[in-house]
């Protein structure tokens with residue numbers, strides 16, 4: 254193994270299977286061999302998105318868990334919290350990009366696939382209300398498999414709650430931006446993900462409602478290669494733009510500057 258560097262861990266790229274040293278992934282986590290992006294944690298996303306040290310979290314405790322008393326759910330939550338070291342699938346707060354202040358919510362697919370539950374819904378609602386009070390722009394970086402099954406109807410109700418909060422936020426006439434990252438699916442794509450004033454997607458993100466396997470099995474049709482990809486959504490006019498991860502910070506900085514008021 255003399256060809257390996259002394260430092261760093263080697264991991265296999267999930268897309269191309271190539272062996273990549275951890276140093277080669279870089280902060281944007283892009284495979285140097287095939288160019289595919291790895292999914293990011295909230296911490297990694299913050300590092301590449303906002304000005305150093307500018308993030309101030311809005312501290313919120315999780316809601317009472319497992320209202321429906323679903324077997325095994327409490328254990329799953331505890332396990333997710335231990336694994337990810339975050340309390341729920343979203344962190345909300347304020348920060349600046351290019352010295353422009355904004356409210357920001359970042360979802361994490363590593364926490365129960367970023368699914369929407371009562372706590373996630375509550376946090377997004379609070380973020381809108383906070384941003385309205387401060388009269389600042391708002392950015393939501395979405396990564397979610399949809400509504401969380403274990404909280405049933407309570408998860409689905411969040412779709413509406415968030416839309417009502419967004420409507421209230423509109424009274425302060427500041428811009429709101431969705432950044433759809435991989436994955437943006439299910440009840441999340443069917444509600445608030447597409448409701449912000451500007452909706453852009455990170456390149457390579459999968460965005461849709463039901464997954465391709467379900468659609469293929471139901472429709473019995475061969476799906477195109479780029480099905481549910483950011484590129485396809487952009488080509489069909491469903492999103493305003495698609496951005497490479499390495500350009501995202503500058504892009505958001507420009508949007509905030511253009512919409513400053």
Ligand SMILES: [Zn+2]
Pocket residue numbers: 266267268269270271284285286287288289
């Ligand atoms: Zn690769």
